Structures are given as structure tokens and as C-alpha cells.
Amino acid sequence: MRIEIDPRAPTPPSEQIADQVxxxxxxxxxxxxxxxxxxxGLATQALVNPNTVARAYRELxxxxxVQTRPGSGVYVARGAPGRCRKAARGVLAERxxxxxxxxxxxxxxxxxxxxxxARSLRSAAEEVL
Amino acid sequence: MRIEIDPRAPTPPSEQIADQVxxxxxxxxxxxxxxxxxxxGLATQALVNPNTVARAYRELxxxxxVQTRPGSGVYVARGAPGRCRKAARGVLAERxxxxxxxxxxxxxxxxxxxxxxARSLRSAAEEVL
DNA sequence: GTGACCGTACTAGTCCGATAGGACGGTTCC
DNA sequence: GGAACCGTCCTATCGGACTAGTACGGTCAC
Numbered sequence: 423m424r425i426e427i428d429p430r431a432p433t434p435p436s437e438q439i440a441d442q443v444x445x446x447x448x449x450x451x452x453x454x455x456x457x458x459x460x461x462x463g464l465a466t467q468a469l470v471n472p473n474t475v476a477r478a479y480r481e482l483x484x485x486x487x488v489q490t491r492p493g494s495g496v497y498v499a500r501g502a503p504g505r506c507r508k509a510a511r512g513v514l515a516e517r518x519x520x521x522x523x524x525x526x527x528x529x530x531x532x533x534x535x536x537x538x539x540a541r542s543l544r545s546a547a548e549e550v551l
Numbered sequence: 552m553r554i555e556i557d558p559r560a561p562t563p564p565s566e567q568i569a570d571q572v573x574x575x576x577x578x579x580x581x582x583x584x585x586x587x588x589x590x591x592g593l594a595t596q597a598l599v600n601p602n603t604v605a606r607a608y609r610e611l612x613x614x615x616x617v618q619t620r621p622g623s624g625v626y627v628a629r630g631a632p633g634r635c636r637k638a639a640r641g642v643l644a645e646r647x648x649x650x651x652x653x654x655x656x657x658x659x660x661x662x663x664x665x666x667x668x669a670r671s672l673r674s675a676a677e678e679v680l
Numbered sequence: 681g682t683g684a685c686c687g688t689a690c691t692a693g694t695c696c697g698a699t700a701g702g703a704c705g706g707t708t709c710c
Numbered sequence: 711g712g713a714a715c716c717g718t719c720c721t722a723t724c725g726g727a728c729t730a731g732t733a734c735g736g737t738c739a740c
Contacts (some may be wrong), residue, residue: 426667429737432561434697453578464712471699493716517650518664519671521643528577528639530699532672535647541670542648543661563727590687600729605687622686622736 423452424458427468435470439478446504447487458488458496495506552581553590556597564599568607576616576627577635587617587625 425442427435451493458464461479466474472535479496482488487506489499518539554571556564575581588594590608594601608625611617616635618628647668654664 426676434561436697437561443658445653449655450658451656453574460715462715466581472717473700474698476719477697479717488646489671490717491707492563492718494708495716507658510654511659512661514650514654514657514664515667515671518654518667519657519675520648521646522668522671524574524673525643525647526578526672527574527580528643529579530640530643532676535643535672536665536668538644539651539665542644542651543655544666546648546652546655547661565728589685591685601687602730603728605689606728608687619687620737621688623738624686 425464425468427470433467436474436477436481439464439468439470439475440481443478443482444487444506445510447502450503452498454498454500454502456498458498460495464492507545554588554593554597556599564597564614565607565610568593568597568599568604569610572611573616573635574639575629577630578641581627583627583629583631583669585627587627589624 423446425439427438428434431438433441447494452458458479459467461472461475465475468475479488479490483490485497486499487502488496490496495513522535525538526532530538552573552609556567558564560567562570572581572587573575581587587608590601590604594604597604597677607621608617612619612625615628616631619625651664654667656660659667
């Protein structure tokens, strides 16, 4: 479980951590019952404060994505993948929709926009290889 | 020139203003020589502080999108549409690319992603009508 | 010239999130 | 039992961005 933080991004670090965990769960790279990195460990690795990681975990627990076992660690909850996948679909549809709207506002044609997406997908697919 | 601010968005209000002006210039809804809303007027309309609008205008001036005529107002610069269109294309390609990557990470298939985009474009096109 | 605008500049204050550091109790394993 | 973890909680502090209020000089129409 590798998590990268971009300190210059407009979204706060704790949100970035939570988002990456959600995506990993939705994508099956974190499975139910699996243990997340410890608060201190992840804080050291991602160069943020332990409190910041703790806040992200608290948020994930609140929404039911993870379950913390006091004194032991934080674990992916049962049923989390389905929920995360559904939520991710909604969020991404929203993001893609906004981007598409902005692209239209900027004067790009629908054809150009679909081409941009197709190209992104191809290069992303290559990156995964 | 209508500008909407979402106070809950992660991007600061001044950035939102600058972004919307750039998109409007790129899309031809603001043309070279046209005058932007006054700092005070836009601040009142968008429910933000005049300083916040002034900061956005200063940023736009720095990058050459607008030109301020002291005592008179702020005007869209010559050559701005081309530059904005080019910049918008880059930014949007980046945004779409990130969203596509995240969607892949969340376990969506490329086909599903293209469908999502196509659907967004259709609904966006209807909205414009 | 006068008044109504315009953008700019400045200082001070507020708010929110991240950071820092320490203390606490629970769990796991030897 | 004891050491080494674990997550949690708390208080204090810092920094960035927005807000608030005021003052200044330039432009424009009458």
C-alpha cells in the first residue's frame, strides 16, 4: 500500500489519503480483512503528521470503509469494496461530467473531448503494463 | 458575465474566479477589448470580498489574459483567446487523464469510462440548449 | 472642476487545516 | 509480566487564504 501526497494540491493531505484508500479498496488492491499501514508508519512514509493520517482513518471508519481494532490496527471492512466501487462510480461520473462541461465551455468540440479521453485511457493502459 | 463561487470547493474562491474567466475567454463568451465586471460589482454579485476578486484579476493580468486600465477597468487582452484555449486544452487533458486513471484504479473498465464520458457530453449538450 | 466610478495598496483580524509533542489505554508476542 | 506496538486524545502553535475596513490616485462624464 503506497500512498503519495501532493502538498501543493488544493485538497488537504488527509483527504488525499482517504481518497487513495477508497480507490484501492474499490479496485481490489486492498481486500476486506486486510490491515492498513499503521498511523505512524504511513505518516513517516508519506511525510505527514500522524494526526493527519489518523484523521483520514477516522473519516474512513465513520463511513464504514474500515474498522479499527483498538490496540491492533485498522482493517478493511467487510462489504467495503462494493460500497467504495459504487461511491467511486458516482464521484468519477461527477468529475468527468464537470470536466466535460468545462471543456465545452472552453470551446472544445465533443469529438475533441472524446478523443482526449480515449488518448488518456490508452496511455493509462500502457502505464499499467 | 455570470460567475458562481462554491465556498465548499477545495479550490479557493480567487482561483475559481480566474478559472471561470479563462474558460469564458477560451470559449469566446468574453472577447478581446471587452470589459470585465468591476472588482466591487463582481464581489457583490459573487458574495466574496473585493480583495478576493482583485487577487484573481491580478493573477489574470500577470499571465497576460487581461489588461487593466487604471481608473477605467479591466479588459480582455488581445491574443488572450488563443492562449487561453491552448492552456485550457492542456489543463483539461490533464484533468481528464487523472480522472481516467483514477477510474481505472477504482476498477472501472475503459469501456465503462468512455460510456460515462459520452453520457456526460450528451447531458451537457442538452443543458446548453 | 466635481462627483462617481475604477483598480490598487495596506494593515489587522479570522478561520481552518496541518503540525508538534506528549500522555493514555488496549493488544500482541516473547 | 514486560516490551513493543497499536489507535486515540488533548493542547498549543503555525501558516495560508479569505475577510474587513480604509485610504489613495487615475479616469470619465457632466
